[in-house]
Amino acid sequence: MSSRSRDRVGAGDRRGPAAWAALWVACLFVTCVAARAAEDDCCGGVPATRPATAPAGGPRVIRVSADPNNLPFSNDKLEGFENKIADLIASDLGARIEYVWRAQRRGFFRMALKEKECDLVLGVPAGFERALTTVPYYRSGYVFVARQGSPGAAVRSLDDPALRSLKVAVQLAGDDGADTPPAHALAARHVVDNMVGFTLYGDYAEPNPPARIVDAVARGDADVAMVWGPLAGYFAGRQPGGALELAPVTPERDPTSGLRFTFDIAMGVRRPDKAFRDELNAVLARRQPDIDRILDVYHVPRLARETSASRPATRSAGEAPEAKHGDGPNSR
Amino acid sequence: MLVGNSGGEFGVRGWLTAVDADSGKIAWRAYSTGPDADCLIGPAFKPFYPMDQGKDLGVTTWPPERWKVGGGTVWGFVSYDPESDLIFYGTGNPGVWNHELRPGDNKWSCGVFARRPQNGEAVWYYQSSPHDLWDHDGVNESIVLDLPVDGPGKPPRKVIVRPERNGYMYVMDRATGQVLSATPFVRNTAAKGVDLQTGRLIPNDDKTPKLGKVIRDITPVSPGAKDWQPCAFSPRTGLLYMPHQHLAMDFEGVEANYIAGTPFLGANVKMYADPQEPEGNRGEFCAWDVVNKKKVWSIKEKFPAWSGACATAGDVVFYGTMEGWFKAVDARTGELVWQFKCGSGIIGQPTTYRGPDGKQYVAILSGVGGWAGAIVSGDLSPQDPTAALGFVGAMKDLPQVTQKGGTLYVFSLP
Numbered sequence: 001m002s003s004r005s006r007d008r009v010g011a012g013d014r015r016g017p018a019a020w021a022a023l024w025v026a027c028l029f030v031t032c033v034a035a036r037a038a039e040d041d042c043c044g045g046v047p048a049t050r051p052a053t054a055p056a057g058g059p060r061v062i063r064v065s066a067d068p069n070n071l072p073f074s075n076d077k078l079e080g081f082e083n084k085i086a087d088l089i090a091s092d093l094g095a096r097i098e099y100v101w102r103a104q105r106r107g108f109f110r111m112a113l114k115e116k117e118c119d120l121v122l123g124v125p126a127g128f129e130r131a132l133t134t135v136p137y138y139r140s141g142y143v144f145v146a147r148q149g150s151p152g153a154a155v156r157s158l159d160d161p162a163l164r165s166l167k168v169a170v171q172l173a174g175d176d177g178a179d180t181p182p183a184h185a186l187a188a189r190h191v192v193d194n195m196v197g198f199t200l201y202g203d204y205a206e207p208n209p210p211a212r213i214v215d216a217v218a219r220g221d222a223d224v225a226m227v228w229g230p231l232a233g234y235f236a237g238r239q240p241g242g243a244l245e246l247a248p249v250t251p252e253r254d255p256t257s258g259l260r261f262t263f264d265i266a267m268g269v270r271r272p273d274k275a276f277r278d279e280l281n282a283v284l285a286r287r288q289p290d291i292d293r294i295l296d297v298y299h300v301p302r303l304a305r306e307t308s309a310s311r312p313a314t315r316s317a318g319e320a321p322e323a324k325h326g327d328g329p330n331s332r
Numbered sequence: 333m334l335v336g337n338s339g340g341e342f343g344v345r346g347w348l349t350a351v352d353a354d355s356g357k358i359a360w361r362a363y364s365t366g367p368d369a370d371c372l373i374g375p376a377f378k379p380f381y382p383m384d385q386g387k388d389l390g391v392t393t394w395p396p397e398r399w400k401v402g403g404g405t406v407w408g409f410v411s412y413d414p415e416s417d418l419i420f421y422g423t424g425n426p427g428v429w430n431h432e433l434r435p436g437d438n439k440w441s442c443g444v445f446a447r448r449p450q451n452g453e454a455v456w457y458y459q460s461s462p463h464d465l466w467d468h469d470g471v472n473e474s475i476v477l478d479l480p481v482d483g484p485g486k487p488p489r490k491v492i493v494r495p496e497r498n499g500y501m502y503v504m505d506r507a508t509g510q511v512l513s514a515t516p517f518v519r520n521t522a523a524k525g526v527d528l529q530t531g532r533l534i535p536n537d538d539k540t541p542k543l544g545k546v547i548r549d550i551t552p553v554s555p556g557a558k559d560w561q562p563c564a565f566s567p568r569t570g571l572l573y574m575p576h577q578h579l580a581m582d583f584e585g586v587e588a589n590y591i592a593g594t595p596f597l598g599a600n601v602k603m604y605a606d607p608q609e610p611e612g613n614r615g616e617f618c619a620w621d622v623v624n625k626k627k628v629w630s631i632k633e634k635f636p637a638w639s640g641a642c643a644t645a646g647d648v649v650f651y652g653t654m655e656g657w658f659k660a661v662d663a664r665t666g667e668l669v670w671q672f673k674c675g676s677g678i679i680g681q682p683t684t685y686r687g688p689d690g691k692q693y694v695a696i697l698s699g700v701g702g703w704a705g706a707i708v709s710g711d712l713s714p715q716d717p718t719a720a721l722g723f724v725g726a727m728k729d730l731p732q733v734t735q736k737g738g739t740l741y742v743f744s745l746p
Contacts, residue, residue: 073593104592106341110710110719125588125595129716172343172401172433173591178598179430184543187432192395197433199343199401200592210592228594258544263588263595 060095062086063119065112068101071208072234072298073123076101081230081298082122085137085291089120092283103204113270120280124268131268134280137291139303140229141248141262142182145217145236148243152217152224157250158185162224165194169213169222172197181259182226182249188257196222211235218244233299246301262303334449336406340424340469346404346441348421350452360452364404364423364440365390371440372452379457380509381531383437393436403427404441408471408560411492416507418446418455420492422470426463431541437462442470444494446509456509460496461533465541466522467554468497473562475572479503481512481623493622495563495574497556498533500526503622515625518557518578519608522550543599546584553579553603554721555703559638562681566643569663571619571628573649577636577704578606579614579726587718601722614726617641617651619666629666635730638704640681642694650694652678654705655733658696658741674698676737677705677730692745699738700730709736 064086066074074080076099078087090097100118102108109130112118126136146152155162168191170183186195198216202209210231216222218239225232226249236244249261267284269277284291295302333353337346346364351357362372367388379385386392391399404423411420426434426441443459461468472495478488481503491512494502499522500514514526524534539550551557558576565572581603588595605614615633620626639652647663654677660670677700684694701709706720707727717725 067592070593104590106591107710108591110712123590123593125590128588128590171594171596173589173594173596173598178589178596179433180594180596183430183433184597187430188543192433192435195395195433196397197343197401200594201342210594231594259586259597265595 060093061098062090062093062095063098063100063117065100065102065108065118065121067104069204069207070104070210072230072300075207081294081300084294086120086122088287088290088294089280089283092287093279105201109268113268119269119273119276121268123265126264126266128266128268132271132273132277133266133268134277135284136264136266136305137284137288138295138300139262139264139305140301141252141303142180142226143229143232143246143248143301145214145225145227145232145244145246146223147217147220148245150223152222153245153247155224156247158182158189158254158256159251163189163191166223167194167196167221169196169198169216169225171210171213171227172199180226180228181254181257181261184259185254185257185261186226198225208235214239214244229301230298233301237299248301248303264305334410334419334421336408336410336421338405338407338424340403340405340407340427340441343401343403343427344405345400345402345427346406346423348406348410348445348447348452350449362445362447362452362454363390364406365394365399365402365438367391371454372447373454376448377454377456378508380505380511381458383462383530383532384439384443384457384459389437389439393439394434395436398427398434401427402438402441404438406471408469409473409562411474411476412449413476413490413492413506416490417448417450418506419449420444420446420474420476420506422460422472422474422494424469424471425467430543431463431465435463438464442468444470444474444492444504444509446506458504458509458511458531460494460500460502461498465535465539466498466550466552468552468556470496472496472556472558472560475563475565476506477565477622479570479623493565493572495558495572495576495620497552497559498523499552499557500533501620501622501625502526513625517574517620517627518576519551519606520557521580522552541583541599543597544586546582548582548584549580549607550583551578551580551606553577553581554601555579555636555723559703561638561679562640564641564643564649566647566649566663568645568647569619569643570621570623571663572622573617573641573643573651573663574620575615575617575637575639575641575651577615577638578609579603579636580606581722600718602717603722603726605726615654617661617666619649619663631661631666631668635677635727636704638677638679638702639696642682642684644684650682650684650696652680652682652696652698654678654700654730656698656700656737658682658698672741672743674737674741675735675739676700677708677734679705687744693742694745695740695742697738697740700734700736705730707731708734 068076074082086097171180198213214235217225253260333351336348349361350359363370403426422444426438442461442464446455474492480488492506499518499520503512563574583599611632613632615636617637618630619628635654642650648660649663652658656674658672676698679702680697682696707724712719714728
């Protein structure tokens with residue numbers, strides 16, 4: 001399955017900083033055996049250092065709130081990469097995971113991190129103010145997804161004039177005026193008529209509703225889609241038809257819309273839970289290579305974290321600030 | 333039996349459905365977006381204003397295909413006038429709240445339909461907020477009245493009265509959908525007025541939201557000058573009793589959020605008491621003279637007045653506050669005649685009835701919640717002013733004065 005998903009960076013990708021492009025290439029050319037067995041083996045019980053003692057009365061329990069139907073992140077059959085990473089954390093800390101299943105919709109973080117519901121959420125944007133976050137454990141970005149060899153596969157930039165005539169699919173959060181950066185970026189360019197929206201909310205009775213956007217490209221219902229990296233990386237390799245290609249959306253920081261397309265992803269705990277957060281940071285420091293292996297299996301496209309060394313020499317004018325204070329929308 | 337759907341924020345396509353009360357079979361369904369056939373628009377349809385006239389506007393006033401996730405849900409009140417055999421109801425906000433993704437008037441969202449209950453066919457429609465920028469759903473109540481709005485010596489006009497989220501009190505001819513008057517009932521910076529020639533809301537372009545742009549002092553706020561909390565009318569006093577709010581909001585900055593594992597960006601919204609309200613009050617309960625288009629008396633409330641209202645033949649009007657006070661006021665003067673502190677804030681609708689023992693009873697549900705009460709019912713942290721889409725910032729003090737609850741109180745008259 002994974003062998004069908006290929007990237008076309010390299011000669012065609014002129015825009016990103018060198019370090020960024022190189023790591024991009026490295027991630028997507030990692031060969032992984034796609035069979036389920038390998039996915040299971042990848043993370044099972046790799047011992048590292050263990051904490052001193054398990055508490056009396058049985059193993060420690062870490063409660064995780066997760067979406068029961070949201071591959072590649074998680075599902076209630078524990079097939080997602082967040083499920084695997086949760087297992088890794090549990091084994092490292094001598095604990096076991098108990099899941100509280102909750103669809104990740106508006107109100108999720110309030111409910112999940114409310115006292116007594118759960119201790120940990122495996123994926124939050126770093127610096128997210130509705131949780132106390134760990135250091136990020138991966139950085140990814142929105143990608144263009146297109147059928148191999150099709151006109152959409154040549155699109156590398158939001159400013160590509162082809163985006164005005166191709167059928168472009170974007171993910172819609174539809175959440176109180178907020179939307180995915182590609183949706184905003186196209187709106188800012190008045191590319192609207194040829195845009196097809198796929199809401200993040202689909203028919204929850206079906207498996208993997210957010211994957212519809214990738215299916216649409218494979219079927220030919222869209223020529224190019226702009227999709228959050230992990231979703232694209234996983235489902236692009238699972239299309240029964242021809243190969244799909246991925247390329248990072250550029251510019252990474254877009255002067256026209258003032259938005260950015262890459263996000264650092266961390267884990268989140270309740271805000272007062274500093275001790276647990278620090279404990280998780282220690283796990284991440286110890287086990288990042290194992291986590292990277294899990295993310296490779298799932299074809300999560302990853303980028304180097306921004307450090308002062310890797311930051312691009314020139315910044316886009318008028319770029320938006322990083323995630324600031326304040327919560328996202330909540331239930332009415 | 334008529335029922336509408338909700339979910340305008342979730343990519344749902346709005347509709348009103350008629351269900352046979354005996355069999356449960358669907359008799360008809362009128363969509364709020366899409367081709368005329370889906371919206372039950374046909375030869376009987378005669379909208380009053382040119383902006384609402386044309387073929388398949390439920391498709392053509394959207395970018396291609398966008399009407400399919402168009403919203404226009406029907407989660408509010410439906411009224412019926414047996415004399416004209418018309419039902420009146422409003423449609424909610426257009427789907428995909430980011431307005432830049434849906435250029436066009438986005439029909440038939442944020443407007444009011446008149447239909448024949450027998451077969452659902454549309455008779456007229458009026459759009460109170462074309463190309464809505466603010467989540468100003470049109471689902472508020474339509475109050476069916478005969479009023480002497482044409483002046484003394486003229487017969488009363490058959491109207492519906494609609495206090496809209498967009499801050500205007502509309503009086504409309506219920507046979508044709510003509511707007512006879514649209515009077516502001518709160519300070520309004522989002523719009524400059526309603527053009528009675530074209531029927532169109534005139535937006536204030538300075539306040540048009542744009543991600544990354546800081547815009548301050550927007551009123552009415554997204555919940556509106558009055559949300560769904562319903563009014564009551566007394567034929568004895570000729571006054572409309574209206575619970576509502578006085579809030580303003582700022583849009584600023586960009587923040588990251590996360591749904592279904594997908595990060596995205598949205599504006600920080602903060603709501604606060606309208607700084608130009610004299611007492612810093614966030615709410616008001618008033619008596620509005622519909623014919624003369626003005627407020628007659630007013631009770632300033634510290635918090636938004638989010639309950640309904642009930643006017644009685646004894647010239648007493650009941651309403652409740654978010655602190656939990658259930659109040660009875662004189663219908664003519666607004667003077668407080670009685671109040672009772674319930675265990676939790678009130679967002680329910682007071683009702684009165686005669687019991688089997690012949691006594692009169694007044695009932696109210698107390699139990700704070702709704703959008704305004706989310707800080708208490710949802711245990712939201714007051715440290716996050718932008719939670720509940722900014723409503724938390726305006727309600728930081730609510731947890732100090734009330735708690736969660738759910739109690740039905742019934743009072744009897746002696």
